[in-house]
Amino acid sequence: MSNTELFKNHLAEGQVYKRDFIVLGTGVLDGIPVENAQIKVPLKTLNRHGLIAGATGTGKTKTLQVIAEQLSLKGIPSVLMDLKGDLSGLAKPGELNDFIQKRSDVIGVEYNPMGLPVELMSISKEKGVKLKATVSEFGPVLISQILDLNDTQQGVIALVFRYCDTQHLPLLDLKDLKRVLQFISNEGKEIITKEFGQVSSASVNTIMRKIIELEQQGAERFFGEKSFEVADFVRQKDGKGVISVIRLTDIQSTPKLFSTFMLSLLSEIYETFPEQGDADQPKLCLFIDEAHLVFSTASKDLLEKIEAIVKLIRSKGVGVYFCTQTPTDVPESILGQLGLKVQHALRAFTAKDRKxxxxxxxxxxxxxxxxxxEVLTKMGIGEALITALNEKGIPTPLAHTLVRAPISRMNILTDSEIDSLVGNSDLVFKYNQELDRESAFEMLEQKMDEVEKAQEKAELPRPSIPKPRGRVKEEESLIEELSKNTMVRQLGRTLFRELARGILGSFSGKRR
Structure with missing residues (x-):
């Protein structure tokens, strides 16, 4: 038996599937593509997560595009985080040429150019469906992560969230968060100290500065309403899974917002989706491009949360795929959870590269x-080493693979095509509306207005004091006047403090 036949048998033994699968390409031996040696991935194991790695320009993004296309054709929706802005072309058909036809013939697949159902989304000023979340939905841990707070400052944020929970103050946007911080360090300092302990003004001021810095980076567009419902990721159109492309080209300067948004999204999906059990195909696949941005800025606590969610979310029928340059960009604890591994070429220019x-x-x-x-440094563009999990959960043989060509456009959409796509979106009409309902900012402003009015009513008129006669009388009258005025001022302060405590205390007990 020839070496080629041995190779084909070797691959076939690990890829005997009773259920549906997708074809990624064909095996390559000694630099030559082998016919009838297709590399298949069963749909059943696509919720076991994956990795797409390789040097810049080796074809990672096109492989991601191929996988998203094949999932869509099987009716499986996906979410693509597009940091480079080159995935919008999924909405338009590709172009057949001699090179693509030859590649398809060798792989043994038909090339049928087509556009797929795409929903463009954004958490910034990019065009598309606006993905928003409230500050409350993020919670104190993620907000602290975005702001890069120390332990003491994190404690202040935790106090803010606790206070707002007990007082039923909705934290919707950054304006609300800033107003509550101002309240606990100024008007409500006495109340906060009595209930929670003293709060450092220096910590509050530092947090305020970091929030302002975050606002300057455009984060105020993301925090607010209407909150996105993750169920809208799981849609089909004409029997094909909808591909949600989250456009993040202008978010690379704020990696903490990106990483925290990603974790928030995973958390929301995990909490919202029902248990799926051992299904024949995933419910949703999520692809995180430039994944090193997530892990390079993540704290130890955030990494532990990502690891926990990656381990648990597959039971909800969700697969998570990390796209980056080298596997070492992904922590080992997470790398060990990834079933599908697609490794494009790496370049060895230095001794460090070779290691x-x-x-x-x-x-x-x-x-x-x-x-x-050796193969890692010799593969061409559009080639990769691939291993997956078979239906029994066993890794398939490693195969140098010639990856199939995308059936959709390999280039980006024009501005007019993007406008047309966004204009025909039902979700744009659902989410792209500015909402600013009554929340912590307005409620605290209203209550402090009530306190000021109460203070004005509590001010007492000064008693008239007759003009004394003589030096002794003048001194006695001066002492008496100071004493009386001091009593008046003290009485005024006491009345104001009791009124403030009463108003804010009753406010605390209100249910909304």
Missing amino acids: AIQKTAENYPDSPFYDTS
Whole structure:
């Protein structure tokens, strides 16, 4: 039996599937694509997560595009975080040429150019459905992560959220958060100290400055209403899964907002979606491009939360796929959870590069047909080393793969095409409306107005004091006047304090 036949049998033994699957390409041996050696991934294991890695310009994004296309054709929706802005072309058909036809023939698949149902989304000023979330939905831990707060400052944020919960003050946007911080360090300081302990003004001032800095980076567009419902990610159109492309080209300067948004999204999906059990295909797949931005800025607590969610979310039928340059960009605790691994070429220009390649090769199964570390540096554009999980959850043989070409456009949409796509979106009409209902800011402003009015009513008129005669009388009268005025001022302060405590105390007990 020839080496080629042995290779084909080797691949086939690990890819005998009773259920549906997608085809990513064909196996390559000694640099030559092998016919009838298709690399298949069963739909059943696509909720076991994955990795798409490789150097810049080796074809990672096109592989991501191929996987999203094949999922859509199977009726499986996906969410793509597009930091480079080159995934919008999924909405338009690709163009057939001799190169693509030849590649498709070798792989053994038909090339039918088509556009797929795409929903453009954004958390910034990019065009598309506006994804928003309230400050309350993020919670104190994620807000602290975005603001890069120390332990003491995190405690202040936790106090703010606790106080707003007990007082039924909705924290919707950053304006609300700033107003409550001002309240606990000024008008409500006495109340806060009595109930929660003293709060450092220096910590509050630092948090305020960091919120202002975040606002200057455009974060105020993201926090607010109407909050996005993750159920709208799980849609089909004409039997195809809708591909939600979240456009993030202008968010790279704020990686903490991006990483925290990503974790918030995963958390919301996990909390919202029902348990799916052992299904034949995933309910949703989520692709995180430039994943190193998530992990390079994440705190230890955030990494632990990401790891926990990645482990648990697959039971909800959701697969998470990280796209980055090297597997070492992903923490080992998370890397070990990834079932599908697609490794494009790496470049060895320095001794450090060669060590990194050797370490990368250790993340993949051994193969009798390849020296993995050598193949990693010799693959061309659109080629990758691929291993997946078969239907029994066993890793398939590592295969140098010629990846199939995308059936959708490999270039981006024009501005007019984007306008047309956004203009025909039902979700745009649902979410792209400015809402500013009564929340913590307005409620605190109203209550402080009531306190000021009460203070004005509590002021007592000064008693008239007759003009004294003589030096002794003048001194006695001066002492008497000071004493009386001091009593008046003290009485006024006491009345104001009791009125303020009464008003704010009754406010505290209100149910909304």
